Amino acid sequence: MKLLRRRDIPEERYTNAFLGYGPEDSHFVVELTYNYGVESYDIGSGFGHFGIAVEDVEKTVELIKAKGGTVTREPGPVKGGKSVIAFIEDPDGYKFELIERGPTPEPLCQVMLRVGDLDRAISFYEKVTFLA
Numbered sequence: 001m002k003l004l005r006r007r008d009i010p011e012e013r014y015t016n017a018f019l020g021y022g023p024e025d026s027h028f029v030v031e032l033t034y035n036y037g038v039e040s041y042d043i044g045s046g047f048g049h050f051g052i053a054v055e056d057v058e059k060t061v062e063l064i065k066a067k068g069g070t071v072t073r074e075p076g077p078v079k080g081g082k083s084v085i086a087f088i089e090d091p092d093g094y095k096f097e098l099i100e101r102g103p104t105p106e107p108l109c110q111v112m113l114r115v116g117d118l119d120r121a122i123s124f125y126e127k128v129t130f131l132a
């Protein structure tokens with residue numbers, strides 16, 4: 001990913017940074033928010049991870065390790081499945097998953113949220129986000 005833009009709102013005492021693999025009007029982005037003076041957060045157990053598709057998880061993990069990244073789950077098939085994945089943890093404790101897939105113009109591909117009622121959540125997102 002690369003930094004697309006910063007957005008500082010001093011009157012609200014926070015700064016955003018937007019990172020992605022392409023322009024915001026056509027690509028998913030990660031929006032980082034820094035609240036002035038707040039150095040850490042309790043991430044809790046609801047947020048799972050976001051996913052980044054790569055063509056070679058093992059090679060990508062080696063590159064991440066060489067750059068000092070923290071690998072919390074080594075490359076290999078997902079338990080109970082075949083997709084090759086790995087998990088990386090960022091300095092704030094947020095995780096992203098590397099998912100082995102073919103070439104794609106949009107590697108930033110999914111967000112995992114833990115929910116208390118799957119059918120309720122499915123119904124909500126289908127109802128609320130059906131924007132057509």
Ligand SMILES: C[C@@H](O)C(=O)SC[C@H](NC(=O)CC[C@H](N)C(=O)O)C(=O)NCC(=O)O
Pocket residue numbers: 048051073077078079097099112114
């Ligand atoms: C589909 C792919 O994007 C996944 O994230 S599946 C990875 C898999 N997920 C779970 O096990 C979800 C349930 C778990 N109790 C949770 O709440 O995270 C996973 O993490 N597998 C572990 C592994 O080592 O394969």
Ligand SMILES: [Zn+2]
Pocket residue numbers: 049051097112
């Ligand atoms: Zn996942």
